[in-house]
Amino acid sequence: MRYISTRGGTEPATFSGVLIDALAPDGGLYLPQTWPEATDWSGETSMASAAAGVLHLFAGQELPLDEAQELTEAAFASFRHPDVAPLKRLGDDHLLELFHGPTLAFKDVALQIIARLFERHLKARGGHLNVVVATSGDTGGAAVAALAGRENLSITVLHPHERISKVQRRFMTTTGAGNVLNLAVEGTFDDCQRIVKEMFADRAFTKEVRLGGVNSINWARVAAQASYYITSCAQLGGTAHFSVPTGNFGDVFAGYVAKKLGAPVGELIVAVNENDILDRTLRTGIYEKRGVTPTSSPSMDIEIASNFERLLFEAAGRDAGEVKRAMADLSAYGSFALESDVLDRIRDGFRSYKASEADVAELMAEVLESHGELIDPHTAIGLHAARKRREDGLSGPIVTLATAHPAKFPEAVQAATGQAPQLPGSEEELFREEERFDILPASTDAIKSAIRQHALLLF
Ligand SMILES: *Cc1c(COP(=O)(O)O)cnc(C)c1O
Numbered sequence: 243m244r245y246i247s248t249r250g251g252t253e254p255a256t257f258s259g260v261l262i263d264a265l266a267p268d269g270g271l272y273l274p275q276t277w278p279e280a281t282d283w284s285g286e287t288s289m290a291s292a293a294a295g296v297l298h299l300f301a302g303q304e305l306p307l308d309e310a311q312e313l314t315e316a317a318f319a320s321f322r323h324p325d326v327a328p329l330k331r332l333g334d335d336h337l338l339e340l341f342h343g344p345t346l347a348f349k350d351v352a353l354q355i356i357a358r359l360f361e362r363h364l365k366a367r368g369g370h371l372n373v374v375v376a377t378s379g380d381t382g383g384a385a386v387a388a389l390a391g392r393e394n395l396s397i398t399v400l401h402p403h404e405r406i407s408k409v410q411r412r413f414m415t416t417t418g419a420g421n422v423l424n425l426a427v428e429g430t431f432d433d434c435q436r437i438v439k440e441m442f443a444d445r446a447f448t449k450e451v452r453l454g455g456v457n458s459i460n461w462a463r464v465a466a467q468a469s470y471y472i473t474s475c476a477q478l479g480g481t482a483h484f485s486v487p488t489g490n491f492g493d494v495f496a497g498y499v500a501k502k503l504g505a506p507v508g509e510l511i512v513a514v515n516e517n518d519i520l521d522r523t524l525r526t527g528i529y530e531k532r533g534v535t536p537t538s539s540p541s542m543d544i545e546i547a548s549n550f551e552r553l554l555f556e557a558a559g560r561d562a563g564e565v566k567r568a569m570a571d572l573s574a575y576g577s578f579a580l581e582s583d584v585l586d587r588i589r590d591g592f593r594s595y596k597a598s599e600a601d602v603a604e605l606m607a608e609v610l611e612s613h614g615e616l617i618d619p620h621t622a623i624g625l626h627a628a629r630k631r632r633e634d635g636l637s638g639p640i641v642t643l644a645t646a647h648p649a650k651f652p653e654a655v656q657a658a659t660g661q662a663p664q665l666p667g668s669e670e671e672l673f674r675e676e677e678r679f680d681i682l683p684a685s686t687d688a689i690k691s692a693i694r695q696h697a698l699l700l701f
Pocket of ligand 1: 347349
């Protein structure tokens with residue numbers, strides 16, 4: 243299996259190549275050169291086995307199936323629930339709980355796997371890796387939990403200063419591990435992501451510090467996330483639709499990948515908060531930036547949904563020229579327009595709904611009242627979209643991805659429901675330890691020199 247860039251300007255790369263590189267040298271995102279033949283996944287109810295199967299399909303001989311299985315089992319051993327991603331019934335609704343990992347958000351699923359893929363790669367090839375990641379709140383904690391203290395690896399996290407929850411921040415700033423560098427960037431998540439992309443585009447710098455990436459632009463991460471779509475369909479015994487709280491479009495794109503692999507994934511519902519650029523795009527065909535508003539679901543406060551580029555490439559019949567044109571328009575004018583045939587193809591598999599802050603609060607309160615359950619604001623946005631879609635006539639099970647534990651967003655949950663969600667375990671530790679982070683301007687040069695210094699101390 244080889245990987246090509248959505249912008250068409252790179253030689254086909256190997257699985258380990260795209261694992262380490264994350265972003266293609268031409269600024270595009272990697273996708274398999276061809277999709278593997280569809281497989282029957284109907285008996286695949288185990289997360290470790292599904293994830294191993296998917297990784298082996300995409301890595302081929304680079305990761306034999308038995309080694310993949312060992313790796314995914316080790317990765318999921320850190321989860322608090324034996325099913326890793328249990329499916330829960332809530333009246334007419336299905337919730338897929340993806341928050342039983344060490345940092346209480348779905349990002350743990352892929353990052354626990356990626357950390358082990360990195361380690362395996364470095365063991366075979368030697369050397370070290372400086373992993374850098376931009377976070378809207380949850381990826382950072384998951385990456386730190388997965389990589390803290392690992393040999394020959396360092397992790398630098400860029401988070402938007404004062405735009406994430408305290409619990410989110412503490413998950414990444416309190417480990418005390420020497421190989422963790424936290425940078426609070428004076429800007430938005432989009433600034434953090436832009437800086438990471440600029441660093442990867444600087445090939446000299448990438449080589450100099452041996453930069454590695456784990457944002458959802460990393461193909462291995464998207465691939466790993468396809469596993470829970472597969473197990474959900476298998477558990478429900480057939481076709482299931484999915485409602486996905488969406489920011490960077492990585493998670494919902496993983497649903498598309500699962501469908502490509504042969505899982506009976508029905509419609510993919512893109513659920514967004516008041517930062518509704520994707521909803522507007524699906525409705526009007528125009529992707530247009532208007533600025534980011536902070537909400538109670540900070541992990542979705544995003545305007546540049548990087549993984550949308552992957553869907554664009556697919557829907558445009560894999561025409562890299564069309565993707566390049568769109569991305570050039572986006573950086574020059576802050577918007578691009580989809581061709582009508584491309585928009586039609588996207589609408590064929592995807593729908594979108596937006597939830598206001600009032601919708602989110604109302605639904606959190608209603609779920610507590612009707613089912614005695616607390617859900618987090620991101621999950622509420624997904625559930626809101628699933629219910630809207632059912633009202634609009636979609637039949638069959640709709641699985642809402644419960645992307646975070648309510649205790650990760652205690653202020654918002656308490657304000658909406660009057661109840662304080664309990665952290666499942668490590669609460670005291672999280673609030674006892676000293677935080678470590680530096681505040682820096684949203685300047686790529688400033689970030690680069692901080693990473694250089696950190697790397698010099700370590701390697
Ligand atoms: C990251 C995140 C999302 C958005 O996922 P994307 O892959 O960026 O679309 C939604 N909810 C939570 C809790 C998250 O951490």
